[in-house]
Amino acid sequence: MDMRSNWKYKAMSTREVGTNYELLAEQFLQEKGMLPLARNQRIRYAEIDLILKDGEYLVFVEVKYRRNQNFSQILEQLRISQLERIKHAAKVWMTIEDIVEHQTSCRFDLVTITGEPFHIEWFKDAF
Template sequence: MHLFNKRRQGYHYESLAEQYLQRQGLSAIARNVHCRGGELDLIMKDGDCWVFVEVKYRAHNRFGSAAEAVNRRKLQRLKHAALYWLHSNGMAAEHCQLRFDVVTIEGTDHAISWLTNTLVEE
Protein backbone atom coordinates (compact mmCIF):
# COMPACT_ATOMS: atom_id res chain seq x y z
CA MET A 1 0.00 0.00 0.00
CA HIS A 2 2.84 2.41 0.85
CA LEU A 3 4.44 2.06 -2.59
CA PHE A 4 1.09 2.66 -4.28
CA ASN A 5 0.54 5.85 -2.25
CA LYS A 6 4.08 7.04 -3.02
CA ARG A 7 3.55 6.38 -6.74
CA ARG A 8 0.18 8.16 -6.69
CA GLN A 9 1.80 11.09 -4.89
CA GLY A 10 4.53 11.17 -7.57
CA TYR A 11 1.92 11.26 -10.35
CA HIS A 12 0.15 14.12 -8.57
CA TYR A 13 3.27 16.30 -8.38
CA GLU A 14 4.31 15.42 -11.93
CA SER A 15 0.85 16.53 -13.04
CA LEU A 16 1.22 19.85 -11.17
CA ALA A 17 4.63 20.39 -12.77
CA GLU A 18 3.30 19.51 -16.23
CA GLN A 19 0.39 21.95 -15.89
CA TYR A 20 2.79 24.66 -14.68
CA LEU A 21 5.12 24.14 -17.67
CA GLN A 22 2.18 24.15 -20.08
CA ARG A 23 1.16 27.55 -18.67
CA GLN A 24 4.72 28.69 -19.47
CA GLY A 25 4.22 27.66 -23.12
CA LEU A 26 5.74 24.16 -23.22
CA SER A 27 3.92 21.23 -24.84
CA ALA A 28 3.49 17.93 -23.01
CA ILE A 29 4.82 14.87 -24.84
CA ALA A 30 4.95 12.13 -22.18
CA ARG A 31 4.90 11.59 -18.44
CA ASN A 32 6.54 8.94 -16.27
CA VAL A 33 8.47 7.17 -19.02
CA HIS A 34 10.44 4.12 -17.87
CA CYS A 35 13.37 3.13 -20.04
CA ARG A 36 16.76 1.53 -19.75
CA GLY A 37 18.90 3.69 -17.53
CA GLY A 38 16.13 5.30 -15.56
CA GLU A 39 12.84 7.10 -15.55
CA LEU A 40 11.86 10.38 -17.19
CA ASP A 41 9.28 12.25 -15.12
CA LEU A 42 8.22 14.56 -17.95
CA ILE A 43 9.12 14.97 -21.59
CA MET A 44 8.09 18.35 -22.96
CA LYS A 45 8.75 20.46 -26.05
CA ASP A 46 9.75 24.11 -25.91
CA GLY A 47 9.48 25.12 -29.55
CA ASP A 48 11.90 22.78 -31.34
CA CYS A 49 13.72 21.87 -28.12
CA TRP A 50 13.13 18.56 -26.31
CA VAL A 51 12.95 19.21 -22.57
CA PHE A 52 13.51 16.37 -20.13
CA VAL A 53 12.20 17.31 -16.70
CA GLU A 54 12.97 15.90 -13.26
CA VAL A 55 10.22 16.69 -10.73
CA LYS A 56 11.04 16.81 -7.01
CA TYR A 57 8.67 17.41 -4.12
CA ARG A 58 9.57 18.13 -0.51
CA ALA A 59 6.98 18.77 2.20
CA HIS A 60 9.68 20.49 4.26
CA ASN A 61 13.39 21.18 3.96
CA ARG A 62 14.57 19.55 7.18
CA PHE A 63 16.81 17.27 5.12
CA GLY A 64 17.55 19.74 2.35
CA SER A 65 15.55 21.46 -0.34
CA ALA A 66 13.93 19.71 -3.27
CA ALA A 67 16.57 21.21 -5.58
CA GLU A 68 19.36 19.81 -3.39
CA ALA A 69 17.84 16.33 -3.82
CA VAL A 70 18.67 16.47 -7.54
CA ASN A 71 22.38 15.75 -7.44
CA ARG A 72 24.93 15.30 -10.20
CA ARG A 73 24.42 11.52 -10.27
CA LYS A 74 20.64 11.94 -10.67
CA LEU A 75 21.20 14.40 -13.54
CA GLN A 76 23.57 11.95 -15.25
CA ARG A 77 20.91 9.20 -15.01
CA LEU A 78 18.38 11.65 -16.45
CA LYS A 79 20.74 12.38 -19.34
CA HIS A 80 21.33 8.68 -20.09
CA ALA A 81 17.60 7.90 -19.97
CA ALA A 82 16.86 10.86 -22.27
CA LEU A 83 19.50 9.81 -24.79
CA TYR A 84 18.14 6.26 -24.76
CA TRP A 85 14.58 7.57 -25.27
CA LEU A 86 15.66 9.78 -28.18
CA HIS A 87 17.53 6.89 -29.81
CA SER A 88 14.62 4.48 -29.33
CA ASN A 89 12.37 7.05 -31.03
CA GLY A 90 14.64 7.36 -34.04
CA MET A 91 16.39 10.59 -33.08
CA ALA A 92 20.04 11.36 -32.52
CA ALA A 93 20.96 13.81 -29.75
CA GLU A 94 23.50 15.44 -32.07
CA HIS A 95 20.66 16.48 -34.38
CA CYS A 96 18.20 17.64 -31.70
CA GLN A 97 17.96 20.61 -29.45
CA LEU A 98 17.59 19.34 -25.92
CA ARG A 99 17.90 20.47 -22.35
CA PHE A 100 17.40 19.14 -18.85
CA ASP A 101 15.18 21.04 -16.44
CA VAL A 102 14.20 20.52 -12.82
CA VAL A 103 10.84 21.52 -11.36
CA THR A 104 10.69 21.62 -7.58
CA ILE A 105 7.51 21.72 -5.54
CA GLU A 106 7.89 22.55 -1.87
CA GLY A 107 5.82 22.97 1.25
CA THR A 108 2.14 22.73 1.95
CA ASP A 109 1.52 25.69 -0.38
CA HIS A 110 3.18 23.74 -3.24
CA ALA A 111 5.56 26.56 -4.22
CA ILE A 112 6.91 25.74 -7.68
CA SER A 113 10.40 26.62 -8.93
CA TRP A 114 11.60 25.90 -12.46
CA LEU A 115 15.32 25.47 -13.02
CA THR A 116 16.21 25.38 -16.72
CA ASN A 117 19.20 23.82 -18.43
CA THR A 118 20.49 22.18 -15.25
CA LEU A 119 22.93 19.78 -16.91
CA VAL A 120 25.89 21.79 -18.15
CA GLU A 121 28.72 19.88 -19.81
CA GLU A 122 32.20 20.44 -18.42
Protein backbone atom coordinates (compact mmCIF):
# COMPACT_ATOMS: atom_id res chain seq x y z
CA MET A 1 0.00 0.00 0.00
CA ASP A 2 1.35 3.41 -0.98
CA MET A 3 1.34 5.77 2.00
CA ARG A 4 2.22 9.03 0.25
CA SER A 5 1.70 12.09 2.39
CA ASN A 6 1.33 14.53 -0.50
CA TRP A 7 -2.23 15.97 -0.52
CA LYS A 8 -2.80 15.32 -4.22
CA TYR A 9 -2.75 11.55 -3.58
CA LYS A 10 -5.31 11.54 -0.78
CA ALA A 11 -8.99 11.07 -1.40
CA MET A 12 -10.42 14.53 -0.76
CA SER A 13 -13.74 16.25 -1.15
CA THR A 14 -14.19 18.79 -3.92
CA ARG A 15 -14.10 21.53 -1.28
CA GLU A 16 -10.76 20.27 0.11
CA VAL A 17 -9.27 20.12 -3.38
CA GLY A 18 -10.49 23.65 -4.09
CA THR A 19 -9.05 24.93 -0.83
CA ASN A 20 -5.65 23.45 -1.63
CA TYR A 21 -5.54 25.16 -5.04
CA GLU A 22 -6.70 28.42 -3.49
CA LEU A 23 -3.80 28.16 -1.02
CA LEU A 24 -1.44 27.53 -3.93
CA ALA A 25 -2.81 30.61 -5.73
CA GLU A 26 -2.51 32.68 -2.56
CA GLN A 27 1.13 31.63 -2.13
CA PHE A 28 1.82 32.48 -5.79
CA LEU A 29 0.29 35.96 -5.36
CA GLN A 30 2.18 36.54 -2.11
CA GLU A 31 5.40 35.80 -3.98
CA LYS A 32 4.34 38.55 -6.41
CA GLY A 33 4.15 41.01 -3.49
CA MET A 34 0.46 40.87 -2.62
CA LEU A 35 -0.77 40.86 0.98
CA PRO A 36 -3.48 38.31 1.87
CA LEU A 37 -6.50 39.70 3.72
CA ALA A 38 -9.14 36.96 3.58
CA ARG A 39 -9.95 33.60 2.03
CA ASN A 40 -13.22 31.82 1.18
CA GLN A 41 -15.58 34.63 2.04
CA ARG A 42 -19.13 33.35 1.61
CA ILE A 43 -21.72 36.05 1.21
CA ARG A 44 -25.22 34.91 0.38
CA TYR A 45 -25.07 33.05 -2.94
CA ALA A 46 -21.46 33.83 -3.80
CA GLU A 47 -17.98 33.07 -2.57
CA ILE A 48 -14.89 35.18 -2.95
CA ASP A 49 -11.93 32.80 -3.14
CA LEU A 50 -9.20 35.25 -2.13
CA ILE A 51 -9.00 38.88 -1.08
CA LEU A 52 -5.59 40.52 -1.18
CA LYS A 53 -3.99 43.93 -1.18
CA ASP A 54 -1.81 44.86 -4.18
CA GLY A 55 -0.36 48.30 -3.51
CA GLU A 56 -3.34 50.65 -3.50
CA TYR A 57 -5.71 48.01 -4.89
CA LEU A 58 -8.07 45.78 -2.98
CA VAL A 59 -8.08 42.64 -5.13
CA PHE A 60 -10.82 40.02 -5.26
CA VAL A 61 -9.54 36.82 -6.85
CA GLU A 62 -11.40 33.92 -8.45
CA VAL A 63 -9.31 30.73 -8.58
CA LYS A 64 -9.97 28.04 -11.19
CA TYR A 65 -8.24 24.67 -11.51
CA ARG A 66 -8.40 22.16 -14.35
CA ARG A 67 -6.28 19.09 -14.99
CA ASN A 68 -5.64 19.93 -18.64
CA GLN A 69 -3.76 22.89 -20.11
CA ASN A 70 -6.71 24.33 -22.05
CA PHE A 71 -7.14 27.88 -20.71
CA SER A 72 -10.01 28.66 -23.06
CA GLN A 73 -12.15 26.05 -21.35
CA ILE A 74 -11.50 27.66 -17.97
CA LEU A 75 -12.26 31.15 -19.23
CA GLU A 76 -15.38 29.98 -21.06
CA GLN A 77 -16.69 28.44 -17.85
CA LEU A 78 -16.90 31.83 -16.13
CA ARG A 79 -20.52 32.83 -16.44
CA ILE A 80 -21.58 36.48 -16.36
CA SER A 81 -24.04 35.67 -13.57
CA GLN A 82 -21.22 34.17 -11.47
CA LEU A 83 -19.01 37.21 -12.02
CA GLU A 84 -21.86 39.55 -11.07
CA ARG A 85 -22.45 37.55 -7.86
CA ILE A 86 -18.75 37.87 -6.99
CA LYS A 87 -18.86 41.63 -7.60
CA HIS A 88 -21.95 41.96 -5.42
CA ALA A 89 -20.33 39.84 -2.69
CA ALA A 90 -17.27 42.11 -2.85
CA LYS A 91 -19.46 45.16 -2.24
CA VAL A 92 -21.16 43.46 0.70
CA TRP A 93 -17.79 42.34 2.13
CA MET A 94 -16.47 45.89 1.89
CA THR A 95 -19.53 47.17 3.73
CA ILE A 96 -19.10 44.56 6.47
CA GLU A 97 -15.40 45.48 6.77
CA ASP A 98 -16.30 49.20 6.85
CA ILE A 99 -14.36 49.93 3.64
CA VAL A 100 -15.73 52.86 1.67
CA GLU A 101 -16.18 51.66 -1.91
CA HIS A 102 -15.77 54.99 -3.71
CA GLN A 103 -12.56 55.69 -1.76
CA THR A 104 -10.95 52.33 -2.54
CA SER A 105 -9.44 51.13 -5.80
CA CYS A 106 -10.67 47.60 -6.47
CA ARG A 107 -9.73 44.98 -8.99
CA PHE A 108 -11.10 41.55 -9.90
CA ASP A 109 -8.42 39.05 -10.91
CA LEU A 110 -8.47 35.46 -12.07
CA VAL A 111 -5.85 32.83 -11.29
CA THR A 112 -5.93 29.63 -13.32
CA ILE A 113 -4.04 26.51 -12.30
CA THR A 114 -3.76 23.70 -14.80
CA GLY A 115 -1.97 20.41 -15.27
CA GLU A 116 0.72 18.59 -13.42
CA PRO A 117 3.27 19.94 -13.00
CA PHE A 118 1.19 23.01 -12.21
CA HIS A 119 1.00 25.91 -14.58
CA ILE A 120 -0.28 29.09 -12.93
CA GLU A 121 -1.59 31.99 -14.96
CA TRP A 122 -2.61 35.31 -13.41
CA PHE A 123 -5.11 37.54 -15.22
CA LYS A 124 -5.13 41.00 -13.63
CA ASP A 125 -8.38 42.95 -13.90
CA ALA A 126 -10.01 39.93 -15.54
CA PHE A 127 -13.61 40.99 -14.97
